[in-house]
Amino acid sequence: MITLGHYLVVSGMLFSLGLAGVIARRNIIIVYMCLEMMLSAANLALVGFSRFHLVHGLPDYTAQSLVFFTITVAAAEVAVGLAIIVALFRSKQSVDVESVTKLQG
Amino acid sequence: MPPLLFYFFALITLGFGFLVVTGRNPVTCALALAASFVGLAALFLSLDAYFIGVIQILVYAGAVMVLFLFIIMLLDIKTEEGKKLNLPAIVSGVLLASLLTLQIIAVVGSTELAQKTSENTPLALADAAGKIGKAALPTITNDLKAGELPDAKLIGFTLFDQYGFHLQVIGLLLLVGTIGVVVLSKRERSAP
Numbered sequence: 001m002i003t004l005g006h007y008l009v010v011s012g013m014l015f016s017l018g019l020a021g022v023i024a025r026r027n028i029i030i031v032y033m034c035l036e037m038m039l040s041a042a043n044l045a046l047v048g049f050s051r052f053h054l055v056h057g058l059p060d061y062t063a064q065s066l067v068f069f070t071i072t073v074a075a076a077e078v079a080v081g082l083a084i085i086v087a088l089f090r091s092k093q094s095v096d097v098e099s100v101t102k103l104q105g
Numbered sequence: 106m107p108p109l110l111f112y113f114f115a116l117i118t119l120g121f122g123f124l125v126v127t128g129r130n131p132v133t134c135a136l137a138l139a140a141s142f143v144g145l146a147a148l149f150l151s152l153d154a155y156f157i158g159v160i161q162i163l164v165y166a167g168a169v170m171v172l173f174l175f176i177i178m179l180l181d182i183k184t185e186e187g188k189k190l191n192l193p194a195i196v197s198g199v200l201l202a203s204l205l206t207l208q209i210i211a212v213v214g215s216t217e218l219a220q221k222t223s224e225n226t227p228l229a230l231a232d233a234a235g236k237i238g239k240a241a242l243p244t245i246t247n248d249l250k251a252g253e254l255p256d257a258k259l260i261g262f263t264l265f266d267q268y269g270f271h272l273q274v275i276g277l278l279l280l281v282g283t284i285g286v287v288v289l290s291k292r293e294r295s296a297p
Contacts, residue, residue: 002111005219007152010115012209014122014145016202021126024198026191029177033125033138036169040145043157051152052221056236057229058254059153061263067157068260069268071164072275076282078169082176083289089180090292 007048015041028088028095032081039074043067111151117144131182135173142166153228156257230254 014037021034050063085095092099121141128134142165149158213219230249237246245262248255264272 001222002108004221005213008213016206017122020198020202024195030134047152047154052226057233061259064260065263076279080282080285083286087289
């Protein structure tokens with residue numbers, strides 16, 4: 001039987017995968033993809049809680065509204081982030097995170 | 106949803122997610138991420154969140170992935186072969202991720218809340234039609250009485266009834282994002 005716990009564990013594992021990727025990878029585009037994975041994992045937890053917290057016998061649509069906002073913000077964030085990556089690539093000719101050390105003391 | 110299907114889609118989501126983290130070729134990673142999002146959308150559908158599942162595919166697997174692939178091909182990023190791996194980062198990444206996973210499994214295993222299933226918390230659609238209040242539109246109550254879940258209508262109702270201001274702020278955010286992208290990607294004129 002599939003419980004809320006199953007969904008939360010899948011969500012947690014997806015979040016951890018994204019976290020590992022953000023820490024371990026050096027290609028900035030793949031770091032971005034891992035960030036998207038972490039956001040989606042949080043969405044899965046929210047939708048799971050929404051389904052199992054019934055309001056008048058319906059799923060809690062407040063949580064799903066939050067997911068809607070998260071997806072919108074993530075889409076805007078990807079657009080701006082990729083523009084920053086393009087600008088970075090123009091000045092450094094590289095997408096390696098270790099090529100950006102200008103703020104390092 | 107039958108348990109077998111849940112495990113199948115969870116495996117797709119996590120397996121392709123693993124491929125994103127370990128893949129050497131950015132194009133492989135982007136396609137694996139798209140596949141992972143399709144599995145995740147199926148999990149959303151299994152939670153009766155049809156609208157969210159559909160926009161997950163439309164926005165993430167559609168728009169966002171096209172943007173990623175477009176940038177990868179625009180910048181012509183090669184496979185990072187021959188570069189040595191930075192071992193400390195990988196070790197700390199794997200360690201932190203496994204610690205976090207274990208912690209989440211422990212927390213989930215120790216709460217009563219996590220034992221809820223779709224059998225012991227069933228949707229009461231016909232009941233909800235009466236309880237949802239006078240503010241609800243007749244189109245929503247008619248659907249509920251017919252035993253259908255008007256998912257998109259209910260989300261729209263929640264958004265515009267309770268979160269109208271937030272929706273406008275999001276609209277402004279998208280406008281600012283668009284302007285920001287145009288400003289960022291404008292090539293600077295060389296100084297005269």
